[in-house]
Amino acid sequence: MIIKPKIRGYVCITAHPEGCAAHVQEQIDYVRSNGTIESGPKNVLIIGASTGYGLSTRIVSAFGCGAGTIGVFFERPSTKGRPATAGWYNSVAFERQAHEAGLYARSINGDAFSDEIKEQTIDLIKNGPGKVDLVIYSLASPRRTHPKTGETFRAVLKPVGRSFEAKTLDTDNNLVSDVSIEPASEEEVEATKRVMGGEDWEMWIDALTEAEVLVEGATTIAYSYIGPEVTWPVYKNGTIGGAKEHLENSARKIDALLRPKGGQAFISVNKAVVTQASSAIPVVPLYISILYKVMRQNGTHEGCIEQIYRLYDEHLFNGAEPVFDESGRMRLDDLEMLPEVQEAAKSLWVQVNTENLDEISDYTGYRQEFLKLFGFGIEGVDYGADLDPVLEFDD
Numbered sequence: 245m246i247i248k249p250k251i252r253g254y255v256c257i258t259a260h261p262e263g264c265a266a267h268v269q270e271q272i273d274y275v276r277s278n279g280t281i282e283s284g285p286k287n288v289l290i291i292g293a294s295t296g297y298g299l300s301t302r303i304v305s306a307f308g309c310g311a312g313t314i315g316v317f318f319e320r321p322s323t324k325g326r327p328a329t330a331g332w333y334n335s336v337a338f339e340r341q342a343h344e345a346g347l348y349a350r351s352i353n354g355d356a357f358s359d360e361i362k363e364q365t366i367d368l369i370k371n372g373p374g375k376v377d378l379v380i381y382s383l384a385s386p387r388r389t390h391p392k393t394g395e396t397f398r399a400v401l402k403p404v405g406r407s408f409e410a411k412t413l414d415t416d417n418n419l420v421s422d423v424s425i426e427p428a429s430e431e432e433v434e435a436t437k438r439v440m441g442g443e444d445w446e447m448w449i450d451a452l453t454e455a456e457v458l459v460e461g462a463t464t465i466a467y468s469y470i471g472p473e474v475t476w477p478v479y480k481n482g483t484i485g486g487a488k489e490h491l492e493n494s495a496r497k498i499d500a501l502l503r504p505k506g507g508q509a510f511i512s513v514n515k516a517v518v519t520q521a522s523s524a525i526p527v528v529p530l531y532i533s534i535l536y537k538v539m540r541q542n543g544t545h546e547g548c549i550e551q552i553y554r555l556y557d558e559h560l561f562n563g564a565e566p567v568f569d570e571s572g573r574m575r576l577d578d579l580e581m582l583p584e585v586q587e588a589a590k591s592l593w594v595q596v597n598t599e600n601l602d603e604i605s606d607y608t609g610y611r612q613e614f615l616k617l618f619g620f621g622i623e624g625v626d627y628g629a630d631l632d633p634v635l636e637f638d639d
């Protein structure tokens with residue numbers, strides 16, 4: 245079949261297998277051209293490994309450090325002539341490249357929130373690469389079914405306490421419009437914490453510790469975001485911010501558990517990038533379009549792969565001295581949050597409207613990055629080719 249992008253709101257419901265493979269290859273090439281990372285991890289478990297920050301972490305672990313990787317994700321294979329999701333194609337492509345390079349790489353596709361997937365992962369570690377020394381928690385999900393109670397929680401992206409009015413981007417119609425979001429109810433605040441907070445991360449580390457599949461001195465990191473004041477009502481001070489606060493409390497609890505054995509747990513606050521998760525947050529795509537413009541202009545633009553390479557190279561391994569902020573978090577958003585970057589972004593934010601969107605912001609770049617997430621718009625890929633959408637993992 246010939247696969248074209250089909251965009252519905254903030255998702256693209258098709259994905260291109262060869263385009264996704266090219267996107268993965270681009271990231272592998274970036275890592276290889278930046279050089280090997282010394283004293284990196286040996287075996288890495290990445291929860292949320294198929295797209296965005298998790299995929300880039302898997303790529304840096306494997307191709308920068310030579311690590312074995314286990315990737316857990318929730319993706320849809322191709323069925324009934326429909327293309328698979330991008331994360332499926334990314335992961336097939338990643339595994340093929342890793343195997344070709346002689347690296348251990350296995351994936352588990354299923355609900356990471358469930359006990360079953362935790363058990364499958366533990367079995368795989370026991371029968372596979374050996375104990376894990378680094379666990380990355382990079383899930384972004386709209387819902388979670390609690391494994392003990394069976395209750396399903398749905399996350400919402402809303403302000404807390406009062407309604408919020410701001411500019412936003414209508415990406416279907418390329419319009420800058422005003423959005424007004426009503427505050428979340430108490431149940432919604434709690435549900436978002438249950439989905440995007442740290443309870444599941446704690447459950448993972450408890451299960452892995454109990455099964456004795458972590459090396460002594462293992463590290464675990466969860467990714468978070470803070471961002472600028474224009475997004476605070478719907479991000480930092482909104483329902484998702486409450487969940488991220490919960491995640492930070494979990495980091496402290498897990499750290500206390502791992503410390504006696506020489507291990508550690510912390511949060512890495514990463515910069516805003518175009519991913520499937522960030523495209524769904526009101527206001528954020530407009531901010532990202534402006535941010536990309538400013539950071540590209542001053543030469544500090546980074547996507548997921550550049551961020552994670554820098555996390556490994558400058559903060560975690562390669563003889564780096566880890567640097568934490570006053571709350572014990574690593575700050576990979578340092579360049580985004582520089583006062584001069586934020587001032588420039590703020591001034592463009594005030595001016596931006598539908599007419600000047602392309603001039604004031606890097607909306608073109610935003611759209612290109614968005615399409616790329618699904619394997620579209622990549623140079624060298626033959627989008628007119630008739631291809632089989634079914635791709636399976638190697639045995």
Ligand code: NAD
Binds near residue numbers: 384
């Ligand atoms: P993403 O949408 O690209 O990736 C989410 C991953 O989670 C995918 O691999 C998906 O398959 C997996 N997933 C979702 N539900 C699952 C489930 N039930 N079971 C198993 N896997 C599941 O998201 P992202 O933007 O890379 O976000 C990852 C983390 O990084 C989040 O914690 C996010 O807050 C954080 N972060 C994102 C940004 C940003 O701008 N995108 C910035 C800073 C931090």
